[in-house]
Amino acid sequence: xxxxxxxxxxxxxxxxxxxxxxxxxxxxxxxxxxxxxxxxxxxxxxxxxxxxxxxxxxxxxxxxxxxxxxxxxxxxxxxxxxxxxxxxxxxxxxxxxxxxxxxxxxxxxxxxxxxxxxxxxxxxxxxxxxxxxxxxxxxxxxxxxxxxxxxxxxxxxxxxxxxxxxxxxxxxxxxxxxxxxxxxxxxxxxxxxxxxxxxxxxxxxxxxxxxxxxxxxxxxxxxxxxxxxxxxxxxxxxxxxxxxxxxxxxxxxxxxxxxxxxxxxxxxxxxxxxxxxxxxxxxxxxxxxxxxxxxxxxxxxxxxxxxxxxxxx
Amino acid sequence: xxxxxxxxxxxxxxxxxxxxxxxxxxxxxxxxxxxxxxxxxxxxxxxxxxxxxxxxxxxxxxxxxxxxxxxxxxxxxxxxxxxxxxxxxxxxxxxxxxxxxxxxxxxxxxxxxxxxxxxxxxxxxxxxxxxxxxxxxxxxxxxxxxxxxxxxxxxxxxxxxxxxxxxxxxxxxxxxxxxxxxxxxxxxxxxxxxxxxxxxxxxxxxxxxxxxxxxxxxxxxxxxxxxxxxxxxxxxxxxxxxxxxxxxxxxxxxxxxxxxxxxxxxxxxxxxxxxxxxxxxxxxxxxxxxxxxxxxxxxxxxxxxxx
Numbered sequence: 001x002x003x004x005x006x007x008x009x010x011x012x013x014x015x016x017x018x019x020x021x022x023x024x025x026x027x028x029x030x031x032x033x034x035x036x037x038x039x040x041x042x043x044x045x046x047x048x049x050x051x052x053x054x055x056x057x058x059x060x061x062x063x064x065x066x067x068x069x070x071x072x073x074x075x076x077x078x079x080x081x082x083x084x085x086x087x088x089x090x091x092x093x094x095x096x097x098x099x100x101x102x103x104x105x106x107x108x109x110x111x112x113x114x115x116x117x118x119x120x121x122x123x124x125x126x127x128x129x130x131x132x133x134x135x136x137x138x139x140x141x142x143x144x145x146x147x148x149x150x151x152x153x154x155x156x157x158x159x160x161x162x163x164x165x166x167x168x169x170x171x172x173x174x175x176x177x178x179x180x181x182x183x184x185x186x187x188x189x190x191x192x193x194x195x196x197x198x199x200x201x202x203x204x205x206x207x208x209x210x211x212x213x214x215x216x217x218x219x220x221x222x223x224x225x226x227x228x229x230x231x232x233x234x235x236x237x238x239x240x241x242x243x244x245x246x247x248x249x250x251x252x253x254x255x256x257x258x259x260x261x262x263x264x265x266x267x268x269x270x271x272x273x274x275x276x277x278x279x280x281x282x283x284x285x286x287x288x289x290x291x292x293x294x295x296x297x298x299x300x301x302x303x304x305x306x307x308x309x310x311x312x313x
Numbered sequence: 314x315x316x317x318x319x320x321x322x323x324x325x326x327x328x329x330x331x332x333x334x335x336x337x338x339x340x341x342x343x344x345x346x347x348x349x350x351x352x353x354x355x356x357x358x359x360x361x362x363x364x365x366x367x368x369x370x371x372x373x374x375x376x377x378x379x380x381x382x383x384x385x386x387x388x389x390x391x392x393x394x395x396x397x398x399x400x401x402x403x404x405x406x407x408x409x410x411x412x413x414x415x416x417x418x419x420x421x422x423x424x425x426x427x428x429x430x431x432x433x434x435x436x437x438x439x440x441x442x443x444x445x446x447x448x449x450x451x452x453x454x455x456x457x458x459x460x461x462x463x464x465x466x467x468x469x470x471x472x473x474x475x476x477x478x479x480x481x482x483x484x485x486x487x488x489x490x491x492x493x494x495x496x497x498x499x500x501x502x503x504x505x506x507x508x509x510x511x512x513x514x515x516x517x518x519x520x521x522x523x524x525x526x527x528x529x530x531x532x533x534x535x536x537x538x539x540x541x542x543x544x545x546x547x548x549x550x551x552x553x554x555x556x557x558x559x560x561x562x563x564x565x566x567x568x569x570x571x572x573x574x575x576x577x578x579x580x581x582x583x584x585x586x587x588x589x590x591x592x593x594x595x596x597x598x599x600x601x602x603x604x605x606x607x608x609x610x611x612x613x614x615x616x617x618x619x620x
Binding site: 164 | 454456604
């Protein structure tokens, strides 16, 4: 080791030694290190593959089917339990729902909406929460205590009530679900980010930025926020399934997505109603996609936490 | 301690006021009054009805009357949809049901989850531990609206052991499935928290001292390790309570138990603003009060919080 350091330009004798030397010379960045750990995590990698498949399914699934989400097959109505079973031969891969519509296309469409709500909701929450938390933490003092006290107050309001009230008053629509979920989801994020910011703001590089006269908002955006990225990424991944769960909850009650559109929650609710009549497939298919997706996000989030958590070093 | 309690109450009161004003404001801005229907009423009739319900008063006066009504007589006003029913009647009918299975679920989640977590931590890396960890991971993806249909499928449709719904005056057969569906995911979270905090406490110095003194394992766990390891669990009780209150909507929807959630969701469909608002304020203030109690409990266990 010391020998190598003393003679850095020594010619490598074998390819193996060369590789070892390159490893010694190249520093491992935080992200390269994290990537290596993450790839080593089997559960997380399997989840990434499964999740990619589900996302592809939700985007391109419709193109391999000749049906759509709202056309009713009148021949089958009233006899769906016997004649509407999943079948590869007639192109209704997942069978029919109780109204004689093609379930495959409805599951594709439901997956698209649920995933979109999850990802966009989490993104909004992350952006708002990060900026809010970083600002509060960096400014400190009275501003900080007022901002965080506000978060405390919002957090102790049971948000599901407010969300339902909002949906009833402003009309049920996907946009309103985004707004309603986004309104409350950033609170946790802002707390976490604030805590991290407090430990960052007295570091030398921030002092250097202050000394060279960088404006405060720029310090927050250019110096504080990038250093929070690890924590933010982990919690964002764990936020997505929470958003999906919330949306499913609302849609299960019938207060969310409106016909003819659907989502996992709405599909599950329909499946629950018809399972008594022997139409188990109507529950099984949405349930499968829902459970697999939530599982995947949890495992990926766990994997990322193991990969990025500096405590583990 | 007293200081902390006073400070905590000082947060709870503005929260309550914000909840009250926010829900009242939402109701006011809602499009279409409660008496707008497809066939418009004659203006005089509408004015009479509005005068009866006090809707012709200025908004601040309405809000004031509403609050005074709740505080002095526990009166949440009349329902706008059902003429023979006030919000109080609905609460009287649905609340005991929700309270029954809610309290049982809460206790089940704490006791079973806590016991599972502690025993997993004591026998770390045994089959019991792996079982507990497996259950907690599995239950994370089984929220109540997934759990409930599966339970009905297995125990009602396949095995035929339990009735698939209804309340029937709270017979035990009708309580089992709602309780399992409602408590599972919280039970799992409590078990996970309990296990990890117990493991952490069991590695700390004062436990090593206790072991060195030669205390029996039982005394070490119950006398020394339990109280400090309860902290994360206590802080989780608030969110668990909120989750169970909202989860009761699903339980009522699937099992037809006829609790508060049934009326709430129905009111949401019928735009029965008076019922929605009354129930929001009742359940909301219960949640806020419960969170306050949990925080005070937390401060009582861990003196560092009081500062």
